[in-house]
Amino acid sequence: MTTGNTTLTGILTWYRRQAKSSTFGVALILLALCIVLALSTDRFLTQTNLFSVMRAFSFIAIIAIGECMVIISGGVDLSVGSIFGFSGLITAIALNRWSWSIPGGIALGMAVGTGFGMVNGTLITRLRIPPFIATLGMLSVVRGLAYAITSGYPVRTPSPYNVLGQGYLGPVPYPVIYMAALAVVFSVFLKKTVQGRRIYAIGGNEQASAISGIRVNRVKMLVYTLAGLLAGISGVISIARLGVAQSTAGLGWELDVVAAVIIGGASLSGGKGTILGAILGAAIMGVLRNGLVLLNVSPYWQQAVIGLVIIIAIAADQMRRGSDQ
Amino acid sequence: MKKLMLMALVLLLAAGVMPLFARGGGEAARPDQITIAVVPKGLDNPVFLDTKSGAEAAGAELGVRIIWTGPVRADATEQVAVLEGLIQQGVDGILVSANDPTALNSVIQSATDAGIKVATFDSDAPESARLFYAGSDNYVLGETSAQLLVELAEGMRAPVDTAVLTGVLGAFNLEERIRGVRDTVAGTNVRIASVQAGEDDIDRSVQVIEDYTEANPGLDAWIFVGGWPFFAPPETLSALRRFRDRGGLVVSVDSFYPMLEFVEEGMADYLVGQNFFAMGDLGVRHLLRAINGETIAQEIIDTGLEIVNPDNVAEVKAAKDPW
Numbered sequence: 077m078t079t080g081n082t083t084l085t086g087i088l089t090w091y092r093r094q095a096k097s098s099t100f101g102v103a104l105i106l107l108a109l110c111i112v113l114a115l116s117t118d119r120f121l122t123q124t125n126l127f128s129v130m131r132a133f134s135f136i137a138i139i140a141i142g143e144c145m146v147i148i149s150g151g152v153d154l155s156v157g158s159i160f161g162f163s164g165l166i167t168a169i170a171l172n173r174w175s176w177s178i179p180g181g182i183a184l185g186m187a188v189g190t191g192f193g194m195v196n197g198t199l200i201t202r203l204r205i206p207p208f209i210a211t212l213g214m215l216s217v218v219r220g221l222a223y224a225i226t227s228g229y230p231v232r233t234p235s236p237y238n239v240l241g242q243g244y245l246g247p248v249p250y251p252v253i254y255m256a257a258l259a260v261v262f263s264v265f266l267k268k269t270v271q272g273r274r275i276y277a278i279g280g281n282e283q284a285s286a287i288s289g290i291r292v293n294r295v296k297m298l299v300y301t302l303a304g305l306l307a308g309i310s311g312v313i314s315i316a317r318l319g320v321a322q323s324t325a326g327l328g329w330e331l332d333v334v335a336a337v338i339i340g341g342a343s344l345s346g347g348k349g350t351i352l353g354a355i356l357g358a359a360i361m362g363v364l365r366n367g368l369v370l371l372n373v374s375p376y377w378q379q380a381v382i383g384l385v386i387i388i389a390i391a392a393d394q395m396r397r398g399s400d401q
Numbered sequence: 402m403k404k405l406m407l408m409a410l411v412l413l414l415a416a417g418v419m420p421l422f423a424r425g426g427g428e429a430a431r432p433d434q435i436t437i438a439v440v441p442k443g444l445d446n447p448v449f450l451d452t453k454s455g456a457e458a459a460g461a462e463l464g465v466r467i468i469w470t471g472p473v474r475a476d477a478t479e480q481v482a483v484l485e486g487l488i489q490q491g492v493d494g495i496l497v498s499a500n501d502p503t504a505l506n507s508v509i510q511s512a513t514d515a516g517i518k519v520a521t522f523d524s525d526a527p528e529s530a531r532l533f534y535a536g537s538d539n540y541v542l543g544e545t546s547a548q549l550l551v552e553l554a555e556g557m558r559a560p561v562d563t564a565v566l567t568g569v570l571g572a573f574n575l576e577e578r579i580r581g582v583r584d585t586v587a588g589t590n591v592r593i594a595s596v597q598a599g600e601d602d603i604d605r606s607v608q609v610i611e612d613y614t615e616a617n618p619g620l621d622a623w624i625f626v627g628g629w630p631f632f633a634p635p636e637t638l639s640a641l642r643r644f645r646d647r648g649g650l651v652v653s654v655d656s657f658y659p660m661l662e663f664v665e666e667g668m669a670d671y672l673v674g675q676n677f678f679a680m681g682d683l684g685v686r687h688l689l690r691a692i693n694g695e696t697i698a699q700e701i702i703d704t705g706l707e708i709v710n711p712d713n714v715a716e717v718k719a720a721k722d723p724w
Contacts, residue, residue: 119616128615132608223473228447229724230603230632232659238636314604319634322603324445324474369612375598376570 098341099353101393106360109389113367120370123247131317133362134255135160136329137355138310140336141262142193142303144354147337148266149299150279150346151207155196156307157329158218161322163189164311165222168231168321178237182312189308190301192218197300201293215330222323230322233315241316251313255355258306263351275299279346336361339390360389437494437688438468438487439681442524443475447724448657448677449498452522454722455681456496463689468492477504484508488515494688496535496681498523502573505529518691522680524574532691535684535702537675539574542654543581545706546624549671550652551589554622559590561650563622564613568601568629578626578654594620599629606630607637614640614649621649628655628672635666642668656709656717658724664714672709679704 094100113120120126139156146153167185170176176184192214199210243250266272274295277285286292315321340357342349364385368378439456441449453469460467470487472479477500487495488511495512499505499521509529512519518532525534554561565582567575583593597613599606606629614620623641625631630638631653645651645668653660656674663669683702691697709717 117616124615125612128611220473223445228445228450230447230659232634235634235636238634242637242639317637318604318607319637320603320632322632324602325604327602366612369597369609370616372595375567375596378598 098348098393098397099350099356101397102340102353102356102360104396105389105393106356106363109360109363109367109385113363113370117367117370120367125366125370127247127249127252129362129366130252130255130359131249132366133358134249134251135310135314135317136332136336136362137255137358138258138313139303139307139329139333140340140354140358141258141351142299142306143333144337144340144342144349144351145262145266145275145299146207146303147334147342147344148279148346148349149275149296150282151200151296151299152211152334152344153196153300153303154208154211154330154334155192155214155218156303156333157326158215158222159189159192159304159307160311160314160326160329161324162192162218162222162311163308164315164325165226165231165321165323167312168233168315169225171233171237172231178240181237185312186305186308189311190305193301193304193307194297196304197297200300201296219323219327226323228323230320232320235319238316238319241313241318251317254309254313258309259351259355262302266351271295271298276347279348281347332358332361335386339386360386434464434466435494435689435692436466436468436492437496437685437692438470438490438492439522439684440471440480440483440487440495440497441469442471442480442498442500444471444473446475448655449523451657451677452498452681452684455678455683456685457681459682459685463686465685465689467685472500475500477501481505481508484512488512488517491515492517493692494518494520494685496520496522496684496688499526499529500524502526503528518688520684520688520691522684523675523677533687533697533700533702535680535687535704537704537706538701539577540581542673542675542706543578543626544585545581545708546578546626546652546654546671546673547582547585547591549673549708550622550624550650551586551591553650553652553670554589554591557590557621560592560594561590561621562594562617562619563591563624563650564594564617564620565596566606566610566623566625566627566630567596567598568606568627570598572601575626582624582626591622601627601629603629603632607633610638611640614644620644623649623651623653625651625653625655628653628657628660631655631660631663631669632657635663635668638668656707658718658721661709661714661718661721664709664711665718667711670710672707674707674709676704676707 139160143153143156163185166188167181170181170184196211196214199205200207241251245253274290277290278292278295282292336357337354339360340353364382368381456467471483480500495517505526506529509519509531513530520533521531522535565579567579597609599609610630651669652671653669654673656672660672664672687697
């Protein structure tokens, strides 16, 4: 009896502490969504389906890690979908047409993504172009390059390479492992290192940060470069998952990625957000998409339902946090 | 002052860059040479590359200069802008795959008023001033695919639950194919259990097929009204492979080179393809006749369908250029 009470009090205290955290709210939304789906279809809670969903959203989630850091710093990167597509494409071309080795192809794709990220950083810090405009321009430039080098033809990747995206460790698909590993690394970076804390600082108040001695431009350069790198990594893995690279890959993904980060509790005005939140945000959208297919919802309605569920969920979370304050 | 100089330099650079990307349009035009512009729905879609080959081959043979241009992505508004540009250029003929059955009507009228001969291919604008349409009937395409499935399903216990994979919802040609499928299976043992959309995207199409097949162990057949998932290699579609192993039927529209592998590997019963090469070839030939003053009596030039199955796949493959 007493033990029961202590446990209950413990849970309540823990809940009160968590209640105001937005990450906790997103986790609740995801949980609620999963419960609803599990009750409506017995196909949702199977190991195969769950891992398939996780693999499906892992690519958006990996890009969202980079986007999350950019948004925390007070910026935004709209070019990630294009960089994702181009990095995958250049890797596929290197492997397929230029007969590069697999490590060489991967390194090239990642280097190209990083390079585009650095261009974004340079445009923003040196030429002082607002991030929205600079990365919107790059969205177009990089997508255009993808069309230009392929003239629209899809490029297949060799089978040994595809294992990297299609293989499993036990029941867990490789892309899910990459996502988890990258999430841990960048969470630690963001929370525990000086550079990571500076990203929050400049997003919270750029002028104060500059006055207190933070080299703001250097931090910005770093976040855009990392965003490019992560979009590149995601692109390189996604073509292995699919076995083919297409010039239209990642078209419009910047919206899904930004949405994942914002659903995950980050603020577009900067200074707030967590990697875990961004991953959960991507998970919510992935689970929703999967659920609508499992429930056999007419595709003519799916788009509208996704938007509606996201709005309702976030509104509910706002009310929950609001009533606690 | 220094800043001003820098700005001027940047502007000059920007202006200087543009002509670098201006297209030579293949060979230079001789003043008396006839020019026909071929305009696909979008330059990013590889299915039109066979049309480009067909048009260019016919152009080379007939001494006609071919311009290949169009909106980067399938978009009716951008396509109208491209056509307006071609009217300004004063080309002699335009062969266009309409992004929308009605949105191009006024620009096709302006072109015709300017003395340009206009025809459509692949996707028609039936109420416009175009002279003819070279392509296949999308309704017949759906009908043929469904007919093949009905034959395969003959004798199977009703209902033969079938899922349809489409691309972007509302696209006229795809909706026509679905209508053809629905009308054909009506009254047979085949039942359309669901329509799923892959948004004209390989990735989404693969994911939808894998999810849906996995979630519905009672599913008996798939009809793809476009071949998007078959641009990925067969190993990517593991749930579809298991579906085939338990006797599931698969019929897909389109028969491009990479897709033939699925018939070879036993992952599809039939591919029903359109002849994109003939659309370019016949389109250019008929347009040239119109430019030379002949009347084109035929309003619809049927480019036919190509049916691929395990019996003829080797032959079909030998006749196609590898991608």
